[in-house]
Amino acid sequence: MSAFQTHEGRVAVVTGAGRGIGQAIARSLGERGATVVAIDLRDPVETVSQLTDSGRTAIALTADVSDPEQTAAAGAEVARRFGRADILVNNAGIFPFWDIDELDYEKWRRVLAVNLDSQFLMVKAVLPEMKQGGWGRIVNLTSNSIVTAAPGLSHYMASKMGNIGFSRGLANDLAPFGITVNAVGPTLTITPGVREVHPPEALEAVAQAQAIKRNGQPDDLVGTIAFLTSDDAAFVTGQTIMADGGYAR
Numbered sequence: 001m002s003a004f005q006t007h008e009g010r011v012a013v014v015t016g017a018g019r020g021i022g023q024a025i026a027r028s029l030g031e032r033g034a035t036v037v038a039i040d041l042r043d044p045v046e047t048v049s050q051l052t053d054s055g056r057t058a059i060a061l062t063a064d065v066s067d068p069e070q071t072a073a074a075g076a077e078v079a080r081r082f083g084r085a086d087i088l089v090n091n092a093g094i095f096p097f098w099d100i101d102e103l104d105y106e107k108w109r110r111v112l113a114v115n116l117d118s119q120f121l122m123v124k125a126v127l128p129e130m131k132q133g134g135w136g137r138i139v140n141l142t143s144n145s146i147v148t149a150a151p152g153l154s155h156y157m158a159s160k161m162g163n164i165g166f167s168r169g170l171a172n173d174l175a176p177f178g179i180t181v182n183a184v185g186p187t188l189t190i191t192p193g194v195r196e197v198h199p200p201e202a203l204e205a206v207a208q209a210q211a212i213k214r215n216g217q218p219d220d221l222v223g224t225i226a227f228l229t230s231d232d233a234a235f236v237t238g239q240t241i242m243a244d245g246g247y248a249r
């Protein structure tokens with residue numbers, strides 16, 4: 001099914017775009033007409049090929065989005081190549097399970113750096129171009145785990161609560177520039193990252209706790225993100241949408 005060209009003329013930067021949810025978001029924004037900048041630690045070549053093979057414009061940038069120098073360089077490259085940055089989807093994230101005894105300061109810092117610092121750093125990296133364009137859409141990935149509260153995720157929940165606070169605060173600062181900022185929280189979603197840390201039997205229990213009794217897939221997020229990054233969402237800012245199949249709380 002071909003999507004409407006709601007994002008024609010926009011440049012969309014998506015982090016963690018090499019696989020999983022970020023790959024689905026990048027593909028969906030590209031199919032809707034955006035030029036896509038796919039950023040990942042590992043060269044997101046497959047994501048870019050999926051778009052360029054069907055005649056879309058997309059480039060891959062390899063960067064660690066928790067690193068100030070690498071995010072600044074990525075922002076400079078977007079400015080050099082396209083002279084604009086209309087959409088930023090801060091999706092890159094990690095979710096290792098550690099209880100408080102296993103957690104040390106280094107692990108804590110790494111999770112906070114990848115999941116939260118990265119969103120700040122990427123905003124700083126693209127903001128000059130976004131402001132100059134007088135129009136912008138920022139979406140920060142959070143997680144419904146902030147309320148479902150699985151054991152062994154205190155570091156992750158702290159970072160994902162941070163994503164919501166950052167989005168809510170930034171919405172105020174950027175509204176005068178025509179830029180909206182929102183957060184989107186998936187439920188447990190079947191991605192390569194999830195398969196690495198969740199035993200298969202845990203997945204069904206999550207599905208049964210939702211109103212919609214099946215596990216989320218990356219494509220379950222793309223409609224919400226397409227809306228929030230479109231013209232239609234101009235009056236929606238500072239919000240958090242849990243696109244989580246109606247998880248019972």
Ligand SMILES: NC(=O)c1ccc[n+]([C@@H]2O[C@H](COP(=O)([O-])OP(=O)(O)OC[C@H]3O[C@@H](n4cnc5c(N)ncnc54)[C@H](O)[C@@H]3O)[C@@H](O)[C@H]2O)c1
Nearest residue numbers: 016018019020021040041064065091093143188189191193
């Ligand atoms: N899958 C889920 O169940 C779920 C649920 C709620 C929220 N989320 C959130 O959705 C986002 C994506 O999750 P996913 O399941 O697709 O993960 P994933 O592990 O399948 O993919 C994440 C991608 O991000 C990249 N990445 C990781 N660290 C990076 C860094 N420092 N710099 C650049 N790229 C980096 C990885 O290389 C990978 O390609 C995360 O923010 C996660 O917290 C996921």
